[in-house]
Amino acid sequence: MSGNTIQTPTSAQEPGGASSGFEGDRAADSVGAIVRGYVDKVRGGDLGALPAVLGIVVLGILFTVLRPDTFLTPLNLTNLLVQAVPITLLAMGLVFVLLLGEIDLSAGVVSGVCAAVLAQLLAESGSPWWVAVLAAVATGMLIGVFTGSLVGIVGIPSFVVTLALFLGWQGVTLRLIGQGGTVPVRDPVINGISNDTLPVWLGWLLAVLLVLLYAGLQLARWRSQRARKLASEPLVIVVARIVLIAAVVLGVTAVLSVDRALSAAVELAGIPYAVPLVLVLLLALTFLLGRTGYGRHVYAVGGNAEAARRAGIDVTRIRVSVFVIAGTMAAISGIAAASRLGSVTPGSGAGNTLLYAVGAAVIGGTSLFGGRGRVRDAVLGGLVIAIIANGLGLLGVQAYLNFIITGGVLLLAASVDALARRRATTARR
Amino acid sequence: MSVLPDRPSDGHPGPGSPTLELRGVNKSFGAVQVLHDVHLTVYPGQVTALVGDNGAGKSTLIKAIAGIHPVDSGEVVFEGRRVHLHGPRDAARLGIEVVYQDLALADNLDVVQNMFLGRERKRGVVLDEASMEQAARDTLTKLSVRTLKSVRQLVSSLSGGQRQTVAIAKAVLWESKLVILDEPTAALGVAQTRQVLDLVRRLADTGHAVIFISHNMVDVFEVADRVAALYLGRIAADVPVDQVDRAQVVELITAGRSGDLGIEPTVAEAGV
Ligand SMILES: Nc1ncnc2c1ncn2[C@@H]1O[C@H](COP(=O)(O)OP(=O)(O)OP(=O)(O)O)[C@@H](O)[C@H]1O
Ligand SMILES: [Mg+2]
Numbered sequence: 001m002s003g004n005t006i007q008t009p010t011s012a013q014e015p016g017g018a019s020s021g022f023e024g025d026r027a028a029d030s031v032g033a034i035v036r037g038y039v040d041k042v043r044g045g046d047l048g049a050l051p052a053v054l055g056i057v058v059l060g061i062l063f064t065v066l067r068p069d070t071f072l073t074p075l076n077l078t079n080l081l082v083q084a085v086p087i088t089l090l091a092m093g094l095v096f097v098l099l100l101g102e103i104d105l106s107a108g109v110v111s112g113v114c115a116a117v118l119a120q121l122l123a124e125s126g127s128p129w130w131v132a133v134l135a136a137v138a139t140g141m142l143i144g145v146f147t148g149s150l151v152g153i154v155g156i157p158s159f160v161v162t163l164a165l166f167l168g169w170q171g172v173t174l175r176l177i178g179q180g181g182t183v184p185v186r187d188p189v190i191n192g193i194s195n196d197t198l199p200v201w202l203g204w205l206l207a208v209l210l211v212l213l214y215a216g217l218q219l220a221r222w223r224s225q226r227a228r229k230l231a232s233e234p235l236v237i238v239v240a241r242i243v244l245i246a247a248v249v250l251g252v253t254a255v256l257s258v259d260r261a262l263s264a265a266v267e268l269a270g271i272p273y274a275v276p277l278v279l280v281l282l283l284a285l286t287f288l289l290g291r292t293g294y295g296r297h298v299y300a301v302g303g304n305a306e307a308a309r310r311a312g313i314d315v316t317r318i319r320v321s322v323f324v325i326a327g328t329m330a331a332i333s334g335i336a337a338a339s340r341l342g343s344v345t346p347g348s349g350a351g352n353t354l355l356y357a358v359g360a361a362v363i364g365g366t367s368l369f370g371g372r373g374r375v376r377d378a379v380l381g382g383l384v385i386a387i388i389a390n391g392l393g394l395l396g397v398q399a400y401l402n403f404i405i406t407g408g409v410l411l412l413a414a415s416v417d418a419l420a421r422r423r424a425t426t427a428r429r
Numbered sequence: 430m431s432v433l434p435d436r437p438s439d440g441h442p443g444p445g446s447p448t449l450e451l452r453g454v455n456k457s458f459g460a461v462q463v464l465h466d467v468h469l470t471v472y473p474g475q476v477t478a479l480v481g482d483n484g485a486g487k488s489t490l491i492k493a494i495a496g497i498h499p500v501d502s503g504e505v506v507f508e509g510r511r512v513h514l515h516g517p518r519d520a521a522r523l524g525i526e527v528v529y530q531d532l533a534l535a536d537n538l539d540v541v542q543n544m545f546l547g548r549e550r551k552r553g554v555v556l557d558e559a560s561m562e563q564a565a566r567d568t569l570t571k572l573s574v575r576t577l578k579s580v581r582q583l584v585s586s587l588s589g590g591q592r593q594t595v596a597i598a599k600a601v602l603w604e605s606k607l608v609i610l611d612e613p614t615a616a617l618g619v620a621q622t623r624q625v626l627d628l629v630r631r632l633a634d635t636g637h638a639v640i641f642i643s644h645n646m647v648d649v650f651e652v653a654d655r656v657a658a659l660y661l662g663r664i665a666a667d668v669p670v671d672q673v674d675r676a677q678v679v680e681l682i683t684a685g686r687s688g689d690l691g692i693e694p695t696v697a698e699a700g701v
Binding site: 022040224225228230231291292293296297299300302303304306307308310311312313371372 | 517518521529531532533534535536537538542546547548549551554555556558559562563566569577578579580581586
């Protein structure tokens with residue numbers, strides 16, 4: 001600060017010492033302080049990952065008790081994870097749209113259009129898999145630009161734009177695939193995303209590296225915050241989080257590394273490629289949202305668009321961009337779904353696909369009112385949705401019950417979101 | 430801090446050369462002329478209170494200075510140089526920061542994130558959180574802000590006075606030379622008004638030129654060095670605070686005239 005250096009008599013005596021306030025920044029490593037920190041967050045309307053994690057645990061126990069022989073088997077758990085992938089990928093992109101308080105009702109059918117592009121390129125013109133993938137992803141991006149422009153530049157409410165597109169894109173998929181048609185996807189690479197697995201040794205290696213990397217980054221950040229006297233969490237919390245992540249990553253790897261083949265003649269073990277695909281995208285998008293200026297601006301526009309505009313942020317550009325991300329993720333989700341099912345139909349991405357994805361994001365903790373949410377919410381919520389679908393399937397309940405229960409869970413999550421938000425706004429007054 | 434009739438220049442050079450000077454500024458919205466031939470001088474290290482009745486043109490005047498509504502005619506002189514302000518960015522580049530009445534903070538971001546909003550520090554593409562937090566903390570410490578529990582607190586969890594404090598600190602972070610505050614104490618209780626007035630005083634004591642808009646005469650006389658009264662878009666008086674008393678200022682606000690101060694009666698009539 002040159003030219004206008006701030007000088008006060010008070011500035012000399014306490015350069016950021018504990019007596020200058022901010023005592024909450026170096027919270028004591030006590031259980032009391034940790035609990036208080038969480039309660040403060042809940043007051044602010046942020047329940048964190050707790051509801052989704054509770055949901056996973058409770059549902060897991062419930063279905064284990066109800067179907068002890070089938071639910072908690074390596075084969076079923078692998079199926080469950082692969083089932084969760086398309087919904088989770090779709091929900092990851094929706095998190096960005098929801099962060100602005102917007103909605104993309106067309107994301108599901110966009111994944112269908114992109115899958116149809118992929119399938120037609122593979123089947124009709126015999127393109128190599130990577131050409132088809134690039135074309136599908138480019139389709140998703142372009143659709144995102146189109147949707148985003150209608151919302152951000154023309155200024156039509158996103159609800160209306162994407163409701164119209166929800167219908168429109170289904171027509172396009174129908175035209176591409178043909179009435180009643182099914183285009184099979186037989187490309188080994190595309191099919192391999194959901195059906196092939198990493199070698200067991202490679203799975204373990206990557207899992208261990210991931211845990212070490214996570215632990216290293218977390219501890220390094222904590223140390224540098226302490227050293228520079230910046231706000232930091234209690235060490236117990238950091239270590240607990242590392243232990244939890246390590247347990248989950250290594251536990252899942254262990255389950256997926258067991259031979260799950262139904263006959264003794266063949267061996268089937270290892271992590272399906274779809275799982276690291278989700279992980280890589282989770283890390284990349286989390287980095288984008290949490291560590292870059294772009295991500296900060298997305299949160300700012302979602303929290304207070306007028307404040308963001310006055311701060312010089314190009315609000316229109318941000319608005320368009322989140323729809324591009326949602327479209328791109330929809331394309332990737334469509335590819336994953338085509339890989340799992342081995343075909344694309346006019347109904348791909350229609351039906352309850354979008355509802356499940358929005359449900360996943362909201363159950364994970366992303367707010368429908370904008371401003372609050374993380375990419376990991378999509379993963380946690382996607383797991384909850386997949387566990388419900390998988391468990392109810394094992395129980396053999398009828399389709400109508402399946403709809404009612406899943407709808408009920410979405411309503412429950414939305415109510416929790418609305419109540420948390422109301423607490424946050426009343427707490428301030 | 431009691432009434433400050435004659436401020437001893439505690440380490441600061443006297444008024445010195447003005448930070449901002451308006452000379453004969455006019456502004457109309459369509460057929461309605463809102464500002465008439467406005468002259469105003471704002472000095473570094475001083476709080477200039479801008480007072481006037483509802484609709485007198487205070488907000489219009491500061492929007493002109495902030496570059497939001499460029500002036501129609503007249504000169505804006507900043508640090509001795511004539512400037513043309515065509516947008517908020519022009520004003521920000523000169524070191525003019527405005528704290529609007531609605532504050533414009535994002536509730537879902539924390540104090541540091543709000544203070545650096547739109548001007549984040551980065552290393553490559555990655556946000557440099559450590560350096561931003563350090564700078565935010567330093568600025569708050571220098572302003573002797575001690576009421577915040579944590580600079581990583583979400584703004585949604587702050588009280589009205591704390592939010593005002595954050596908005597002001599945000600303005601100061603940017604090597605600002607002129608800080609304009611639009612009714613910063615309007616919605617606050619006694620204790621929080623106290624905090625904010627102390628902060629406004631400290632802004633001036635740290636060398637900033639401050640324009641302070643308020644309808645509250647107690648606040649004005651407590652914190653201001655100069656008073657500028659707007660009456661129907663004209664400057665009725667622009668004087669050191671020790672040359673007027675509260676009754677005179679109220680008269681200037683409501684009638685545009687008080688004793689030998691104020692607008693010539695004929696002009697005042699014409700303005701009605
Ligand atoms: N954008 C605009 N278009 C047309 N007229 C305007 C505009 N902005 C302000 N005015 C008019 O200019 C006059 C001065 O308004 P201004 O907001 O500057 O008053 P003020 O002194 O800030 O009042 P208050 O104390 O109520 O905030 C008012 O008559 C108002 O109607
Ligand atoms: Mg006003």
